[in-house]
Amino acid sequence: MHAISDTRITSADVPPHIIRQVMHLIRDRGYTPERLCKGLGFTLDDLQNKDFRVSYRQTSTIIRRAMRLLNDPSIGIATGSRQTIASFGLPGLGMLTCRTLGDAFQYGIKYQIQAGSIAQVDYSADERRFVIEASMRFYDPELEPFFVEEILVSGVAMTRALVGERYQPLRVELRYPRPSHAVEYGRFFNCPVSFGASANRIISDRFWHDIVLRTYDEFMMQSLQESIDQLLGREKPHDELIESILTVLRASIDETPRFDEVARLLNFSERTLRRRLTGLNVSFQSLIDRARYEYSLDLLERTRLPLNQIAMATGFSDSRTFRRAFKRWSGKVPNQMRAPGTADALAHSHDPERRALNGSRD
Structure with a gap:
């Protein structure tokens, strides 16, 4: 058995x-x-x-x-x-x-x-x-x-x-x-x-x-x-279905796949996948947000990419939409998550988003 x-x-x-x-x-x-x-x-x-x-x-x-x-x-x-x-x-x-x-x-x-x-x-x-x-x-x-x-x-x-x-x-x-x-x-x-x-x-x-x-x-x-x-000590357990969906989303974070595409890749019907997520009290959008947040946080902490490039890399059409989403996810503006000195360096560059990086906008 x-x-x-x-x-x-x-x-x-x-x-x-x-x-x-x-x-x-x-x-x-x-x-x-x-x-x-x-x-x-x-x-x-x-x-x-x-x-x-x-x-x-x-x-x-x-x-x-x-x-x-x-x-x-x-x-x-x-x-x-x-x-x-x-x-x-x-x-x-x-x-x-x-x-x-x-x-x-x-x-x-x-x-x-x-x-x-x-x-x-x-x-x-x-x-x-x-x-x-x-x-x-x-x-x-x-x-x-x-x-x-x-x-x-x-x-x-x-x-x-x-x-x-x-x-x-x-x-x-x-x-x-x-x-x-x-x-x-x-x-x-x-x-x-x-x-x-x-x-x-x-x-x-x-x-x-x-x-x-x-x-x-x-x-x-x-x-x-x-x-x-x-x-x-940073590792935390996940449900296997959630982990599988996140794996798919992370693989194409800049062009987020639709729900039906994810279901097909995981060999589920849309109905079955939706039922499984409901049973876990998790929405598909929340997993998209999580994948985007994790990747954007990584880019903010490790790179000097301007905000508009990070927005595009994480599937957003513009930096303003990205800033609002990031603040909703973390309670902070993206600039606050930059490594020390990075924001100041970018603020004096030709980055068109420097006002946002300096925290002058939400």
């Missing part, structure tokens, strides 16, 4: 790291990965966007399709073994700044959602050993082996990257019955593996926990982690 009675499955709050690796795997095995995205509200190009997020529903659908296409139940191991430190994004870079392997695990677990984890990962340690445990956030027995394989295998691959290939666990315990591809576990983990256990976990000698990482720099650790923490 594939249905999961949990409204969180449509919360698009996870970077698509797993989907990216599955797509690489599909391509490496000679198939075209584009068709796996059909009807899910995104394309392969969207996977390159650092701000793009996916839901459990989207991720699990891709995995099921990949399993059927490849006729291979062991792709969780193949997917996890492809992961590198960089695959975890900013949390992975933060782990590189840590002093010991144990510190790195604790840092990664703190930001496991931002690192793309679908499973829930927990950590514990005592004087003799340390344990990494994985459990499912969603009840989905069919895909539990995949997600547990992916997170535990990627964790071991990452550990070997941090402390060397000589690392191996004491043992691996898995909650589900022995699968048909169980031999692959022994080959990768290189330690005893048991099934039907009380939990999914990797148990390792405490020795590895306390190893100082070669990437550790005591003078840079704090400042680097503060910068990464600040970036990670």
Whole structure:
């Protein structure tokens, strides 16, 4: 049974790291990965966007399709073994700044959602050993082996990257019955593996926990982690439908697509898309406004473009209409969002909107 009675499955709050690796795997095995995205509200190009997020529903659908296409139940191991430190994004870079392997695990677990984890990962340690445990956030027995394989295998691959290939666990315990591809576990983990256990976990000698990482720099650790923490702290979850619509709108912000065009791109009928948005208490216009506001704010903060060019870049016919919309969105005039010194420099240029940039108009 594939249905999961949990409204969180449509919360698009996870970077698509797993989907990216599955797509690489599909391509490496000679198939075209584009068709796996059909009807899910995104394309392969969207996977390159650092701000793009996916839901459990989207991720699990891709995995099921990949399993059927490849006729291979062991792709969780193949997917996890492809992961590198960089695959975890900013949390992975933060782990590189840590002093010991144990510190790195604790840092990664703190930001496991931002690192793309679908499973829930927990950590514990005592004087003799340390344990990494994985459990499912969603009840989905069919895909539990995949997600547990992916997170535990990627964790071991990452550990070997941090402390060397000589690392191996004491043992691996898995909650589900022995699968048909169980031999692959022994080959990768290189330690005893048991099934039907009380939990999914990797148990390792405490020795590895306390190893100082070669990437550790005591003078840079704090400042680097503060910068990464600040970036990670800005992320907020979205519903997968809202995220999909915003992705379409951001791709053509200067020529905003009509509602029927967005519905077609997302493989919805207009009626269905309108009903879904009504259920979320969100209007299509509010999403257009949000996409325009985000882009205009980015241009104001990062560039010295005059206001009339920013207006055109965000789909407005003139700068006056843009100023009024921006004030409605933010409660401020565009000039107030400029980086320090930018507004003054523009005010003395030949920009015909300099009076507005100086705040003399609304």
